[in-house]
Every structure is written in C-alpha cells, then in structure tokens.
Amino acid sequence: MNELTQPSPQGNTHVRVQHQYQKSSSIQNQSNPFILDVNLEFPGSGVTAIFGHSGSGKTTLLRCIAGLEKPNSAKIIINHSVWQDESTFRPTHQRPLGYVFQDSLLFEHLTARGNLNYASKRAPKQYSTSDEQKIIQIMGIESILDQYPHQLSGGETQRVAIARALLIQPELLILDEPLASLDRIRKQAIIPYLEQLKSNFAIPIIYVSHSINEVSRLADQVFVLDQGKVIAQGTVKEVFSRIDLPNSFDDDIGVILQGTVINRDEEFHLIQINFGCGKLWVKDGGDEIAKTVRVRILAKDISLALSEHQDSSILNRFQVEIVDIKADHDISMVLVRLKCRIEYFIARITKKSLHQLNLKQGSVVWAQVKSAAVVR
Ligand SMILES: Nc1ncnc2c1ncn2[C@@H]1O[C@H](COP(=O)(O)OP(=O)(O)OP(=O)(O)O)[C@@H](O)[C@H]1O
Numbered sequence: 001m002n003e004l005t006q007p008s009p010q011g012n013t014h015v016r017v018q019h020q021y022q023k024s025s026s027i028q029n030q031s032n033p034f035i036l037d038v039n040l041e042f043p044g045s046g047v048t049a050i051f052g053h054s055g056s057g058k059t060t061l062l063r064c065i066a067g068l069e070k071p072n073s074a075k076i077i078i079n080h081s082v083w084q085d086e087s088t089f090r091p092t093h094q095r096p097l098g099y100v101f102q103d104s105l106l107f108e109h110l111t112a113r114g115n116l117n118y119a120s121k122r123a124p125k126q127y128s129t130s131d132e133q134k135i136i137q138i139m140g141i142e143s144i145l146d147q148y149p150h151q152l153s154g155g156e157t158q159r160v161a162i163a164r165a166l167l168i169q170p171e172l173l174i175l176d177e178p179l180a181s182l183d184r185i186r187k188q189a190i191i192p193y194l195e196q197l198k199s200n201f202a203i204p205i206i207y208v209s210h211s212i213n214e215v216s217r218l219a220d221q222v223f224v225l226d227q228g229k230v231i232a233q234g235t236v237k238e239v240f241s242r243i244d245l246p247n248s249f250d251d252d253i254g255v256i257l258q259g260t261v262i263n264r265d266e267e268f269h270l271i272q273i274n275f276g277c278g279k280l281w282v283k284d285g286g287d288e289i290a291k292t293v294r295v296r297i298l299a300k301d302i303s304l305a306l307s308e309h310q311d312s313s314i315l316n317r318f319q320v321e322i323v324d325i326k327a328d329h330d331i332s333m334v335l336v337r338l339k340c341r342i343e344y345f346i347a348r349i350t351k352k353s354l355h356q357l358n359l360k361q362g363s364v365v366w367a368q369v370k371s372a373a374v375v376r
Contacts, residue, residue: 019071052225098165119167254298277340299348301373
C-alpha cells in the first residue's frame with residue numbers, strides 16, 4: 001500500500017463555527033443579519049456533503065474553514081491538526097487545504113503539466129513519482145498534460161484542477177460545486193473519477209453541491225444547512241429517506257438504495273439488484289455481477305396500489321407498510337414514507353389518491369417502481 005491509500009491514522013474532523021457578518025457589510029436586512037452556527041463532526045476520510053438551498057450558508061462555512069473569514073468563535077480541527085480554536089488562527093496559507101471551485105482557474109500560461117508542477121513544488125514534501133503518476137492516472141489526464149488550459153474542455157479543466165489540489169498534499173479537500181458549470185453528459189463522465197478519488201485518498205473531502213444526484217452518488221454522510229443551521233445530518237441514505245425536510249429537496253425528494261448486482265437480462269438490457277427489501281430491475285449500465293451499486297428512486301416515481309398488480313408494465317413491486325404521511329410543498333400532494341424490511345421508500349402521491357384509497361399510517365400496500373425511472 002502506498003502513501004496515498006494508507007488508511008488515515010487520524011481521528012475525526014471537527015468543525016464548529018459561529019459567524020455573523022458585520023452589520024455594516026451585511027447585504028441582509030440590518031436588523032436581521034445572517035448568522036452561521038454549525039457544529040460538524042465527520043470522519044477523517046470519505047466524502048461529506050454540505051447540502052442546502054442558496055443562501056443557507058455553505059460558502060460562508062467553507063470560507064471560515066479556509067480562513068478567509070474570521071468567525072466570532074470557531075474550533076476547526078482537521079484530523080488532530082488545529083486550524084483554529086480560542087488561541088489559534090492559522091491564516092489561509094498555513095492551512096493545508098485543496099480547494100476546487102465551480103470554475104477552476106488554471107494558470108493560462110502553463111500547460112496542464114506546468115499547473116501540476118506548480119502545485120508539487122509547493123507541497124510540504126515531495127510525492128514519489130509513482131504517487132504523482134497515480135494521481136494523474138486516477139483523474140484520467142495523462143493524454144492532456146501538454147495542453148494549455150484554453151485547449152481543455154470544462155470537465156478536463158476540473159480534473160486537472162482536482163489533481164493540482166491533491167498534489168499540494170492537503171489535509172482537507174474541498175470541492176465546491178465542482179460540476180456546476182458542466183452539462184449533464186460531462187457531469188456523468190466526471191463522476192467515476194470522483195468515485196475513484198474517494199476510494200484512493202485517505203483524506204476528508206467536503207463536497208458542496210445543490211445536486212442530490214451528485215451527493216447521492218459520492219457522499220458518505222451529509223449535513224443539510226438551512227438559514228445558517230444544520231437541520232439534518234447522517235448518512236446519505238438516512239437523510240434522503242426523511243420526509244420532514246421536503247423544502248430542502250423539493251421535487252428531487254427520493255431515497256437511495258444500495259445493493260449488489262445479481263442478475264443480467266441480456267435480451268432486455270436490464271440488471272437485477274439485490275437490496276434490503278428484495279430485488280429491483282433497473283437499466284443495464286454495464287455493472288458487473290457482484291458489484292455494489294447505488295441507485296436513487298424519486299418519490300414521484302413510486303405509485304401505490306392496494307393489491308399486487310401482475311398485469312401492469314411495472315416490473316418492480318414491493319409490499320410495504322406506511323409509516324408516516326406528511327404534507328408536501330405542493331398543496332395537492334403528500335409524501336408517504338414506506339417501510340420494506342430494513343429499507344425505506346418515499347412516494348409522492350396526490351391527496352386525492354390518499355383519500356380515495358383510504359391510506360393511513362399502518363396500512364400495508366404495494367409500492368410500484370418503474371425500472372425506467374430508477375436513477376443511476
Ligand atoms: N460578505 C458578506 N457580507 C454580508 N452578508 C453576506 C456576505 N456573504 C454572504 N452573505 C449572506 O450570508 C448568507 C449566506 O450566504 P452563502 O453565500 O454562505 O450561502 P450559500 O449557501 O453558499 O448560497 P449559494 O448556494 O447561492 O452559493 C446569505 O444570506 C448572504 O446574503
């Protein structure tokens with residue numbers, strides 16, 4: 001095992017920040033300034049997502065972590081290394097931090113390789129050539145090293161930017177909406193590189209995004225911010241299966257399921273995934289048998305029936321119990337939380353259907369999931 005993949009010997013990462021913008025500079029109502037008050041603990045490796053609406057305080061939090069804002073009170077300990085507490089305030093340049101933004105700026109006069117060398121030279125100690133090669137290979141940028149930034153696509157630029165951030169040997173990597181400027185196809189193309197990143201580097205990664213899709217694919221745990229406070233935290237599975245936070249997820253509300261590929265239907269281009277509630281047919285994305293995969297099922301893609309319908313086009317049917325019903329942000333809809341063995345689903349159905357089927361907490365019904373709607 002080499003330096004990059006060694007399990008982190010360190011403990012948790014702890015970020016507690018209380019910060020209020022100076023009233024004089026606040027673009028908020030003067031009598032109601034924005035206050036960030038959060039306390040986050042997360043492991044010393046893996047991806048932690050910070051999720052929240054615009055204005056919830058994500059950027060402010062990152063700026064505090066980076067030392068670009070001086071909070072009123074803060075304790076920022078990254079794997080035992082104190083960046084800030086009552087008696088310490090490390091300035092930004094003394095915080096070993098890799099920071100990748102939405103529109104990463106590479107040095108235009110340097111090739112991709114030149115940009116990487118710039119970072120390597122500033123690293124506290126030299127990576128071995130093989131470790132450098134590994135970073136380049138994981139980010140898939142071998143063939144573009146001699147190109148200048150203006151010759152790179154958006155996705156390639158971001159991959160070079162991430163490699164450059166890694167080469168400074170950060171103790172914390174912040175990815176701040178790294179895919180926001182890419183179109184859907186490029187986003188899909190870069191996610192596998194980020195998955196590789198996660199499994200190959202034993203450093204904590206903070207991932208900020210508005211996209212539940214990205215967070216579902218990449219994050220291990222998530223903190224949901226609202227008006228400067230943490231309103232939910234836990235594993236992505238736990239947080240995204242809650243129905244008491246609908247405004248945070250809006251129409252994207254849905255659960256994440258993780259399971260193992262057990263079967264392939266070559267004729268009809270489907271795979272079957274075994275998960276905590278049974279077996280689910282989904283589109284074949286080329287995953288090998290026995291691979292662990294995550295899928296997302298949106299609440300709007302689940303319908304409910306009182307009996308099992310064998311005569312419909314829907315391939316996936318699960319017997320479930322209604323454990324909770326909550327109002328949706330849309331007045332005509334409700335959110336129904338369903339338990340199926342050890343898993344949860346959420347269905348978003350009309351109030352009219354709830355009424356007509358006389359659905360209540362404790363009712364046992366059939367959840368129907370279209371294979372075509374499962375998000376990979
Ligand atoms: N320099 C500043 N001075 C005063 N208020 C600010 C300043 N920067 C941000 N704010 C306010 O702090 C609040 C949180 O802003 P922040 O940029 O952290 O939100 P965000 O969650 O990152 O939003 P987005 O997703 O749109 O980037 C907002 O109400 C914003 O108006």
